[in-house]
Amino acid sequence: MEITPWFWVGFNAFVLAMLLLDLLVFNRRAHVVRMREALGWSAFWIALSLTFNYLVYHFLGRTAALEFLTGYLIEKSLSVDNLFVFLLVFSYFKVPPQYQHKILFWGILGALVLRAVFILVGAALLAKFHFLLYVLGAFLVYTGVKMATNAGDPEIDPDSNPVVRFLSRHLPITNRLHDDRFLIRQDGRLFATPLLVVLVMVETTDVVFAADSIPAILAVSRDTFIVYTSNVFALLGLRALYFALEGLMRLFHYLQYGLSLILIFIGAKLLLSEVYHIPMGISLGVVGGILLLSVVASVLWPKKDEVNRDEVMK
Helix, strand or coil, rough: CCCCCHHHHHHHHHHHHHHHHHHHHCCCCCCCHHHHHHHHHHHHHHHHHHHHHHHHHHHHHHHHHHHHHHHHHHHHHHCCCHHHHHHHHHHHHHCCHHHHHHHHHHHHHHHHHHHHHHHHHHHHHHHHHHHHHHHHHHHHHHHHHHHHCCCCCCCCHHHHHHHHHHHHHHCCCCCCCCCCCCCECCCCCCEEEEEHHHHHHHHHHHHHHHHHHHHHHHHCCCCCCHHHHHHHHHHHHHHHHHHHHCHHHHHCCCCHHHHHHHHHHHHHHHHHHCCCCHHHHHHHHHHHHHHHHHHHHHHHHHCHHHHHHHHHHH
């Protein structure tokens, strides 16, 4: 079946409706997202993603369904790094838990727009210039090696963020929160609140991570609809995943090495595509297997500081 413009219109209308339902109905009031609520929403988004994957299989075939699922797993796993940075940003700015959901909502909405632009531009370039496939493959291998060698806690420094510096030069920033508002007006002047600074940090951080995740998914599929929808479904469940894993993210210390292996594997697959084509089913098995092994290894061999902390708590 051919992807018509109505597929795009229908899918984006559905996404917009879900976002409005989330913002205006289920989370109309600022509140602390508890574990039970977060797990429920995580299960909902995963079930919705798998349902859509079945529709892709039914209408577009097995290959498209495998590409969607592989892209979804890659984006979902790479987004764990985003979640860890979100945790550091919220801790750095001391954002109250009841306001974190709103920041993540608008942050992910902005990420959806940016990812759509990246995907459309990237797919157009790959379709026009075939040699870029090898550039993309080499970039993914390099990124994977760099991720493995630079494993560790990222630093949060708002003063070095060019977007934050631009914001502070052109808009005065208050030194305290004003409920969940991003902008306020005082004495006839418009002020940004610290929550707007946090939102800017979240958005610009996502741009950096998109530079890794978008090439990885474009390496899996050149179908812009498959790449876009798998990316969107992974992002839609990102907020719920954050609140569900907030206390566990620090435990998955081997996941970063697993992600680096996945990027190296996908990059090597691209570089060898003219010599040997790796079937999509095998690619999905490799990605899923590496993720499973890295999570299991993190549980079986926790960090020493985590073990020492547990002993102190006892």
